[in-house]
Amino acid sequence: MSVTKDDVLNSLARIQTPRGPLPAAKVLSEITAIDGKVFFSLTVDAAEAQTWEAIRAQAEQAVHALPGIKTVMVALTAERRPGSAPAQGGIKPASSHQHGAGGDSPMSKQKAIPGIKTIIAVASGKGGVGKSTTALNLALGLRDHGLKVGLLDADIYGPSVPRLTGLKEMPKLTEDKKMIPLQRFGLPLMSIGFLVKEETAMVWRGPMIQSAIRQMLQDVAWGELDVLVVDMPPGTGDAQLSLAQQVPLAGAVIVSTPQDLALIDARRGITMFKKVDVPTLGIIENMSYFLCPHCNTRSDIFGHGGARHEAERVGVPFLGEIPLDIAIREGSDAGRPVVETDPTGKYAEIYRAIAGKIKTELRLQTAAA
Numbered sequence: 409m410s411v412t413k414d415d416v417l418n419s420l421a422r423i424q425t426p427r428g429p430l431p432a433a434k435v436l437s438e439i440t441a442i443d444g445k446v447f448f449s450l451t452v453d454a455a456e457a458q459t460w461e462a463i464r465a466q467a468e469q470a471v472h473a474l475p476g477i478k479t480v481m482v483a484l485t486a487e488r489r490p491g492s493a494p495a496q497g498g499i500k501p502a503s504s505h506q507h508g509a510g511g512d513s514p515m516s517k518q519k520a521i522p523g524i525k526t527i528i529a530v531a532s533g534k535g536g537v538g539k540s541t542t543a544l545n546l547a548l549g550l551r552d553h554g555l556k557v558g559l560l561d562a563d564i565y566g567p568s569v570p571r572l573t574g575l576k577e578m579p580k581l582t583e584d585k586k587m588i589p590l591q592r593f594g595l596p597l598m599s600i601g602f603l604v605k606e607e608t609a610m611v612w613r614g615p616m617i618q619s620a621i622r623q624m625l626q627d628v629a630w631g632e633l634d635v636l637v638v639d640m641p642p643g644t645g646d647a648q649l650s651l652a653q654q655v656p657l658a659g660a661v662i663v664s665t666p667q668d669l670a671l672i673d674a675r676r677g678i679t680m681f682k683k684v685d686v687p688t689l690g691i692i693e694n695m696s697y698f699l700c701p702h703c704n705t706r707s708d709i710f711g712h713g714g715a716r717h718e719a720e721r722v723g724v725p726f727l728g729e730i731p732l733d734i735a736i737r738e739g740s741d742a743g744r745p746v747v748e749t750d751p752t753g754k755y756a757e758i759y760r761a762i763a764g765k766i767k768t769e770l771r772l773q774t775a776a777a
Contacts, residue, residue: 411476413439416446419470425463426456435460437485444478445603446471449616451485460484472585478578479587479603483619518656521625523632524558526770528689529651529660531681533673535642538694539663540568541740542730542759543639546661548747549756549763551594555634558589558596560624562651563641564617567601574743578602579628586629593748596631598624618650625655635770643673652684658773659689661727661766666693666714674715678722689769690725691715692762695732725769728762731755 416439420430427433437449450467452460461484468482521527530543540563547559561569570576579587579602589596600620630636641647651657660681664674678688693715698707709732719726730736736755739746747756 410443411441411446411474413441415474416441416448416471419474420467423463423466423470426459430463430467442604444476445481446477446479447481447616449483449485449619457484478581481616481619481623483615485615518654519626520656521630521636524630524636525634526658527636527638527655528658528766528770529638529640529648529681529686530663531640531648531660531677532642532663533675533677535566537642537663537665538730539642540572540639541736541745542663542692542694543637544569544572544740545745545747545756545759546763546766547595547635547637548593548745549760550635550637550767552747552751552760553763553767555767556632558598558630558633558636560628560636560638561597561599561601562621562624562638562647564600564620564647565641567599569597569599569639570601572740572743572745573597575602582629586627587624588629593745596633598628600624617647618654621647621650622654625651648677648680649684652681652686657681657686658770659687661689662691662724663694664691664715664718665695666708666711671714671718674718675722678724687773688722688724689766689773690727691719692727693729696729698732701734725765727765728758730758730762 417431420436423430425433425435427435430436435450435452437451439446439448450460450464464482464484468480471477471480471482530539530546532539540561544559547557551557559569561567573590573592575590575592575597577590579590579598581587587598589598590602591597638651640651660677662674662677664671674691678691681688693713695710696708696715697712698709699705700707716726716729733755735750735753736746739749746753747759750756
């Protein structure tokens with residue numbers, strides 16, 4: 409029998425807080441309990457954050473102990489009251505310090521993932537540019553260059569990897585409660601879409617997003633990987649900052665279409681990663697042109713060359729052009745990426761060539777370091 413909201417509340421009632429039993433402390437958000445998966449947050453003042461972090465951990469353990477529980481995600485939201493100073497040891501406002509800085513630097517809490525040598529983000533300034541399709545095919549391209557590669561779908565609001573890979577199973581757990589990534593095309597895969605139904609709306613605030621990303625990074629049995637490719641949500645918000653703060657990113661790949669509107673947003677993405685001291689490995693121009701399958705006439709539907717010019721303008725590598733083609737779209741919708749299903753085809757060669765350039769950029773980054 410599936411765990412209910414009342415079951416969760418009953419388990420939390422045994423946890424004592426400075427304000428009495430946890431359910432009566434007026435800090436609980438709405439509890440979501442679906443198919444053995446439980447999500448909620450605790451909202452407290454930042455001055456009390458250190459005390460409530462221990463209570464958050466107790467709450468997570470208490471719910472995990474319920475029969476039938478598969479996943480528990482408990483976030484702590486600590487908000488400073490206007491005019492109050494942050495407490496010693498509590499949550500402090502993010503500073504502008506970069507990697508390696510001590511004190512209050514948001515990057516000072518980065519934690520490498522055991523077994524993973526390199527983590528890269530595939531990002532875009534806006535949605536609808538084909539970022540997720542690109543991320544999966546690039547992961548397969550890196551695999552074809554002899555690397556051990558995993559793929560994390562960090563798009564909490566719109567996870568695409570389950571559809572792109574045709575997988576719908578629920579990840580199993582190890583004895584120490586770590587999720588075992590699903591396997592497809594020789595890649596270990598993780599996505600919030602494996603934990604919730606496709607039509608479920610993830611109406612979460614920033615702390616829940618941060619908690620979800622942390623769990624999918626740190627609480628997954630990834631094994632030994634040369635590269636973990638992270639398919640980021642579009643934009644420059646909580647998910648991007650959370651990833652940069654939690655793990656050392658080797659670099660970011662920016663996906664854009666050629667038109668000016670997409671390039672403006674791509675520029676914001678480059679700026680955002682620069683502010684958190686993450687190098688841009690390069691820009692990809694997706695949907696670069698359309699080649700008619702009947703008359704072989706080329707059409708620049710969204711313009712052409714904009715991403716190359718932008719890369720030159722900001723001084724980052726231009727990684728290549730990917731055309732707009734029905735074979736790529738149909739393969740993605742069917743869970744059959746072109747690098748896997750047509751490995752000798754022209755589109756697979758394009759993705760592998762771009763993956764080769766990314767591999768080279770990573771080597772240059774390592775040498776520079």
